[in-house]
Amino acid sequence: MxxxxxxxxxxxxxxxxxxxxxxxxxxxxxxxxxxxxxxxxSDAWLAKGEKAKPGSIILIHGNGNEPKGIEIASKLIKNHIKWLPLNEAL
Structure with missing residues (x-):
């Protein structure tokens, strides 16, 4: 659908x-x-405490169901981590 x-x-x-x-x-x-x-x-489901490292595929539920994951991702973004959409990363 x-x-x-x-x-x-x-x-x-x-x-x-x-x-x-x-x-x-x-x-x-x-x-x-x-x-x-x-x-x-995914090798880094942030809300479950998995740590992101260079090359990680990060899972974040950005729909508000995982505030902890969004908080961690926000900190990573502020630290100038380069993020790529999956289709560009692969």
């Missing part, structure tokens, strides 16, 4: 897919690949 809506608005949906809770297995990864999507994980 979301993909159809994006296409109707002349927006390209992302080819990246993040499993809810970052939980997956080989079978579900293969299924996602069959849809032409690229599964991605």
């Amino acid at each position: 979301t993909e159809k809506l994006l296409l109707e608005k002349n927006e390209l949906p992302s080819v990246f897919f993040r499993f809810p809770g970052l939980v997956s297995d080989e079978k579900t990864v293969k299924k996602v690949n069959q849809f032409g999507l690229i599964p991605v994980g």
Whole structure:
């Protein structure tokens, strides 16, 4: 449904897919690949206390559900950390 809506608005949906809770297995990864999507994980879920390092894929729920993650990300931004959208980083 979301993909159809994006296409109707002349927006390209992302080819990246993040499993809810970052939980997956080989079978579900293969299924996602069959849809032409690229599964991605995260090695720095900030609200769970995982530390970001150079090259990390950072997970932040910027919708207000994880104030702690947003607070940590804000501090990283102030420290002039270079942030890249996933499609540019990969």
